[in-house]
Amino acid sequence: MKVTKRNIIFFIITVVIVYFLGAYQLPYYIQKPGGANPLNPIVEVSEGFESEGDMHLVTVSGLQATPIQYIMAKMFSYQDILPLDQVFPEGISQDDYMHAQLQVMESSQEAATVVAYEAAGEDIVIDYNGVYVVSVVEGMPAEGKLETGDRIIGIDGNEIKESADLIDYVDTKKKNTVITIEFVRDEEILSEEITLEEFTEIENKVGIGISLVTDRNVSVEPEIEFTSGNIGGPSAGLMFSLEIYDQLTDEDLTNGLEIAGTGEVDYEGNVLRIGGIDKKIVAADKEGIDIFFAPNENGAKNSNYQLAVNTAKDINADMEIVPVDTFEDALDYLNQLQK
Secondary structure (H helix, E strand, C coil): CCCHHHHHHHHHHHHHHHHHHHCCCEEEEEEEEECCCCCCCCEECCCCCCCEEEEEEEEEEEECCCCHHHHHHHHCCCEEEHHHCCCCCCCCHHHHHHHHHHHHHHHHHHHHHHHHHHHCEEEEEEEEEEEEEEEEECCCCCCCCCCCCCCEEEEEECCCCCHHHHHHHHHCCCCCEEEEEEEECCEEEEEEEECCCEEECCCCCCEEEEEEEEEEEEEEEEEEEECCCCCCCCCCHHHHHHHHHHCCCCCCCCCEEEEEECCCCCCCCCCCCCCCCHHHHHHHHHCCCCCCEEHHHHHHHHHHHHHHHHHHHHCCCCCCCEECHHHHHHHHHHHHCCC
């Protein structure tokens, strides 16, 4: 073929268009169904018992949209397109956000461990070491004074053992109150005076603009190891706790079934609402899940459970959707399957 100036220009334009459609990142974020991964390779209790079936961790996939991905998300169901600033808080980069999500995942695994070991009657010791700063909100009073990774150990002379201690204390204060934060950075104990401000998006709520995670040292016997990779967020807490309990006890909790679910679990075993449950139902259906646990939110209207049921009907999913408010609810349901 004869190479002409016109052909060269056409080729360059084509390359530019293809690049734009496939690689240029738009200011939008796409959330869509992810996977339903077995937890056996992720959670390992030393000398734990094996089961015929599997517990599954269900995920939502997310990525910044290119033009092609944006068009495809418009065409397919259960794919949400969100403005980027709705996903990543102002002043927090995507890297910082992902780092925070991984730390939240670690906290979720820790809570699940506590719940499961206590339920199984195994040895567990918890030491509280303070509260870690996960992120600092740009433009809020803590900016320039606290940093990600600082470990807060006191406020106005009061010892801080867990994040609830700090949050509850600040909730008793008013706007423009000056508090003194004592924290550890690079093995040095420091302190900063910080003035409380109101949050613009939350009425009558004051703070300094940080997100927190409690620094607990949880020691268990038998030992446990997690290998969750780059999966972040708190929503796998319930399924982690069920998998850990299943490995700790000799009865097969799965009863040979494929079991999935979602919901953050706190240290008391309560199952809390999460986002993206409709997409998780789609992911679980593709994996052939038999039973799916969904946060019931004490029967609230528009609960995670109700949305899960509606989604399952919409896609004709052949799985049992089970409402749970606590870890014990899920455990009782699985135990009765064995009778």
